[in-house]
Amino acid sequence: MNLIFDFGGTLCDSIEPAVGMINKIFSEIGYKKTNIKEVQMMGLKGLIKSRKISSLKVHKLISDYRKRSE
Secondary structure (H helix, E strand, O other), rough: OEEEEEEEEEEEEEEEHHHHHHHHHHHHHHOOOOOOOOOHHHHHHHHHHHOOHHHHHHHHHHHHHHHHHO
């Protein structure tokens, strides 16, 4: 099982909520939404690379998402 986390702790423990979180973040920054099949094929790292999103930006976006979710 893959977990998505930032330094604050676990955000998602399965692919369905992860894709939902990714789509919310992507829509906020103007990227096309993804789906479960695409994430399963590419993995999160591959998806982020294919969209040319910097890893520093990913960390900030996830941290911002966590703050809004609390």
